[in-house]
Amino acid sequence: MKITDARVIVCSPGRNFVTLKLVTEDGVSGLGDATVNGRELAVASYLTDHVVPLLIGRDARRIEDTWQYLYKGAYWRRGPITMAAIGAVDTALWDIRGKSLDTPVYQLLGGASRDAVLVYGHANGATIEETVAAVARYVKLGYTAVRAQCGIPGLAQAYGVGRGDRYYEPAEQGMPPEHLWSSERYLGFVPTLFTRLRAEFGDELHFLHDVHHRLTPIEAARLGKALEPYHLFWLEDPVPAELQEGFRLIRQHTTTPLAVGEVFNTVYDCHRLIEEQLIDYIRATVVHAGGISHLRKIAALAELYHVRTGCHGATDLSPVCMAAALHFDLSVHNFGIQEYMTHTAETDRVFPHSYRFEAGVMHPGDAPGLGVDIDEALAARYPYERAYLPTTRKLDGTVHSW
Numbered sequence: 344m345k346i347t348d349a350r351v352i353v354c355s356p357g358r359n360f361v362t363l364k365l366v367t368e369d370g371v372s373g374l375g376d377a378t379v380n381g382r383e384l385a386v387a388s389y390l391t392d393h394v395v396p397l398l399i400g401r402d403a404r405r406i407e408d409t410w411q412y413l414y415k416g417a418y419w420r421r422g423p424i425t426m427a428a429i430g431a432v433d434t435a436l437w438d439i440r441g442k443s444l445d446t447p448v449y450q451l452l453g454g455a456s457r458d459a460v461l462v463y464g465h466a467n468g469a470t471i472e473e474t475v476a477a478v479a480r481y482v483k484l485g486y487t488a489v490r491a492q493c494g495i496p497g498l499a500q501a502y503g504v505g506r507g508d509r510y511y512e513p514a515e516q517g518m519p520p521e522h523l524w525s526s527e528r529y530l531g532f533v534p535t536l537f538t539r540l541r542a543e544f545g546d547e548l549h550f551l552h553d554v555h556h557r558l559t560p561i562e563a564a565r566l567g568k569a570l571e572p573y574h575l576f577w578l579e580d581p582v583p584a585e586l587q588e589g590f591r592l593i594r595q596h597t598t599t600p601l602a603v604g605e606v607f608n609t610v611y612d613c614h615r616l617i618e619e620q621l622i623d624y625i626r627a628t629v630v631h632a633g634g635i636s637h638l639r640k641i642a643a644l645a646e647l648y649h650v651r652t653g654c655h656g657a658t659d660l661s662p663v664c665m666a667a668a669l670h671f672d673l674s675v676h677n678f679g680i681q682e683y684m685t686h687t688a689e690t691d692r693v694f695p696h697s698y699r700f701e702a703g704v705m706h707p708g709d710a711p712g713l714g715v716d717i718d719e720a721l722a723a724r725y726p727y728e729r730a731y732l733p734t735t736r737k738l739d740g741t742v743h744s745w
């Protein structure tokens with residue numbers, strides 16, 4: 344089953360996506376998401392200029408061998424661009440394999456370990472009361488897990504809060520906007536948000552919160568401790584995750600569950616966090632962590648140490664990634680939860696898919712392969728437009744993690 348064609352499709356139906364399409368001599372095609380938000384063309388070039396020539400003529404059934412060939416054969420290993428490119432190839436090959444065997448990918452991963460996949464949605468508001476109203480909307484939609492983000496009094500912007508009626512979307516066209524940040528104001532405010540949310544919604548609803556890499560370990564320990572009365576499902580990205588041992592300090596002070604990993608791209612970024620049980624959920628996902636094949640290896644290590652999966656699922660991960668993640672989620676034993684930010688209507692039109700949401704859970708569907716496609720003609724009507732993630736500075740002007 345030789346690969347005879349490989350195309351990199353860059354489009355922007357509401358936001359930029361990079362999609363790899365592989366086609367075999369039998370006419371079977373497969374898709375992989377290769378989107379790295381704010382650096383999309385770097386991955387498109389890595390694929391087009393360096394990887395695609397290596398794929399033509401390869402046997403599409405040799406998924407593991409192709410992964411190792413692209414990883415070890417590049418000499419320069421790891422990193423978000425390389426691993427998103429390898430991830431896209433890997434995902435497309437699983438898609439092809441499923442289609443060629445007329446079976447959904449989750450059946451190739453060991454079958455379903457659960458009936459459906461628990462997901463969480465993103466509620467946010469400029470004020471506590473707006474956030475309460477947003478959470479109520481998600482509860483009405485049937486969500487049993489909701490991430491809550493809120494504006495911080497005295498700060499013009501806060502992570503995860505949309506502007507006006509605009510759905511929260513991380514990338515912006517033009518030059519990177521600069522947001523001001525104050526950890527002190529944030530730390531003093533967030534516990535009041537969850538006091539109000541628990542008072543409004545009681546104890547059963549799962550609440551999640553994303554710190555988005557902005558605290559020091561001792562600040563994160565303080566926040567985790569302050570949030571213990573509200574028993575969050577998880578506190579995400581409490582600190583920049585390059586310093587894995589930094590989590591030891593947080594762990595010493597709080598029982599609030601910790602989640603990290605959406606920026607990780609191989610098991611090497613997180614094996615210490617997992618082996619020392621410094622986290623409770625690993626957020627790595629298909630598009631950024633080397634595809635389904637490598638994500639399974641990360642999950643297998645995590646299973647040994649009581650760490651569960653919590654795949655990233657923001658709008659800058661395309662429906663191709665969401666479909667692949669749901670096949671992985673349905674099958675993996677130590678599943679925790681799946682993030683689900685709904686895409687724009689135009690994105691869903693460009694990427695028709697079989698996955699469905701209902702009553703707080705999702706299922707990838709039983710279409711052969713991943714159950715997602717790309718309408719290339721429609722995609723061409725949404726040309727790429729450079730966009731950047733915001734940057735952040737402290738009140739004194741010092742650059743900070745966004």
Ligand code: CS2
Binds near residue numbers: 553555
């Ligand atoms: C966020 C992401 O969904 C999340 O947990 O951390 O929205 C993140 O900001 C974007 O994926 C960055 O591109």
Ligand code: MG
Binds near residue numbers: 553555579580
């Ligand atoms: Mg996050």
